[in-house]
Amino acid sequence: MTNAPLSRTVTVLNPQGLHARPADMLVRTASKFTAEIMIGKDSELVDCKSILSLLTLGAAQGTKLTLTATGTDATEALESIAQLFDAGFDEIDSAKGVEPVVDS
């Protein structure tokens, strides 16, 4: 394919923001791909395969993040990761948007 980075914007939808468990989910998903995947606010992009780096973003609910991927499976990588954000990392009650009992 191409070596030019693909890019898209994702939004943190879940009320708890990008805390440890969503960060863990992101790393696990990103690590399935060989593409270099970066995420962050504006110019501050960090490695999407490092939980420690993801937590430095401190991304609260409503934060828009830029997601980039470079590599042969970049398209699939972006799609899989965007799905996690769209699903609110499975932390959004579909009816009311209420937090689950056990979270964070």
Add this chain to the structure above:
Amino acid sequence: MKFADFITKDAIRAELKSETKEAVIKELVQALLDAGEIDADQQEDIVASIMKREELGSTGIGRGVAVPHTKHPSVQKLVGTVGVSEGGVDFDSLDGERVQLFFLLISPPERPGDHLRALENISRQLRDETFCRFLKQSKTADDIHQLLQEADDNQFVSG
């Protein structure tokens, strides 16, 4: 957010004695109780809810660091402490490494932002390898506290 905003000095523990995940969590919760940050009658429930969170996925985030935590209605503000284990504890970490450095956090349920900012602060500071190494080598609670103060004063990170 700075360490001083959520780390209780009197609850900091160097040379943790515990050798299992549950024991180290209990030891650090006990430290917060001894420092007067949590209620005695809530202690067991707090330990149980931290353990329940661990079942969802280990908070051992790699590099020998773990951030066991929970929300709990009995606290009015984010409270936390730091513990160091010289030999390390098997914490089912994401990278499989033993954990030497623990940041235990308890936050009020309605304040997810504070929890996020505490995690942000911890992770930003720990990106500095010198800070991380010095913390793990600390032999006394005073040493740990001094390192946290230096980090708060931006002596380890420039940004």
